[in-house]
Amino acid sequence: MRIGQRGIYKLVQSVIQNESENDLSLLKAVVTTVVEYGALHIKGGRIWKLNENNDAYKLVFQTESDIEMLPEEYEVTVEHQPVFLMVAEKKSLVKKEMDKEFVSRGILMYSATGVGETLHRPSGKLCEYVLAFHADMLDDDFRSLLAVLGSATTNKLRNNRSFHERWKLKQDLDKASELQKSLLPDHTLEFHHYSIFGISVPDLEVGGDYFDYIKSQSDPDRVGIVISDAASKGMSAAIQALFVSGALRMGAKYHSKLSSLISNLNELLCATFPYERFVSLFYCELTAMENGVVLYVNAGHCAPILFSSRTRTLATVEPTGGILGVLPEQHFRVESFIMNNNDICILFTDGIIEAQNKRGEQYGYERLGRDILRLRHKCTKEIASSILESVVKFSTGGSYKDDSTIVVIKREDRETTIKTFPVVALKKKKHI
Helix, strand or coil, rough: CCHHHHHHHHHHHHHHCCCCCCCHHHHHHHHEEEHHHHHHHEEEEEEEEHHHHHHEEEEEEEEECCCCCCCCCCEECCCCCCCCHHHHCCCEEEECCCCCHHHCCCCCCEEEEEEEEEEEEECCEEEEEEEECCCCCCCHHHHHHHHHHHHHHHHHHHHHHHHHHHHHHHHCCCHHHHHHHHHHHEEEEEEEEEEEEEECCCCCCCCCCEEEECCEEEECCCCEEEEEEECCCCHHHHHHHHHHHHHHHHCCCCCHHHHHHHHHHHHHHHHHHHCCEEEEEEEEEECCCCEEEEEEEEECCCCEEEEEEECCCCECCCCCCCCEEECCCCCCCCCCEECCCCCCCCCCHHHCCECCCCCCCCCCHHHHHHHHHHHCCHHHHHHHHHHHHHHHHHHCCCCCCCCCCEEEECCCCCCCCCCEEEEEECCCCCCC
16 A cells, blocks of 8 residues: 555645646546556545535545445435544544445445535534545555645645635626726816816726716806725725715716715715725816816815916915715815916825835925926826826835826916916925
């Protein structure tokens, strides 16, 4: 019976290298390999699968050389064959066969090993699968071999399952990513005097950043621009972003006031997401009015930067209320600012300003402000793309990573010639 460590190694390798579609095909390959390994003189092998409904083992595969096969789907209860409990405890064993059904078929000596996860059942601890072999002579050397083989097979099962779970998760994430992308608007929007360009780059397959252009069906001379950031990461954040998207689109149809729209969204988030529900959001409303008034609500979001082409100054648009989902019954003020010809408003998430380089320095408002001044004559697409490129270069090798979203709004009067003014640096203002 001795086959040596080299023989054991070869058998284990044949199990590990085997590519199988599912658990059963892998186990069949293992049993067949052992039975066909000439040095072992094994006459037959069987695979037993636990039926958790009645703590019994059902025969799902058998291969025999010279004895009558057992009936298909033959089942043995743990109560009738307590050796299954011993397998879970000892992992591998060699026994004299006592079952009359097996003895009548010439199975006098067998060895069994547990494979797969160990489950806690009413009758005791039981293995998912039991591999059993019989021969004229079995000894402790074969028991040791079977223990090694059983352990290798269990590891292979776990690896296969982990791979399939990761693959399935990736498939789900890919679908979620496509769904999330489909809900984002076209990057470019031309609205009266305004040119808008937005782009969102998730850190993972899906993310919590979100932006949208919400057009009013009842008033074509009004459009809402929204950007938001969910506090959580990955799928949880993506679900929140999708929820915010749907709620805003639905709510915008029925609420003429920005304050009530955002307040109701806050109530929905508080009621729907008991954990990791925090969402920051900036919502502004552009109109066709010549005075360039922009109404907005900033619910704890990164303060957007407003560039004035007349004074060549930069200012931040500070929060008018707290982060959404923290407390119910919050009040959100509606404020306004003016956008004159060639003024620019930059909306962004914290993945932009909090991006870090190798030294742990953040990109920050000052650096972003210099970008805006440098790019002020460019179109909205070039401004957004250049800022994102600058952030990526800055943060290469840095430890902090997050979703990055930017929306650039520019008021353009194509009959007006852009004048030049001295550049004034961005003043530091308190922001969240």
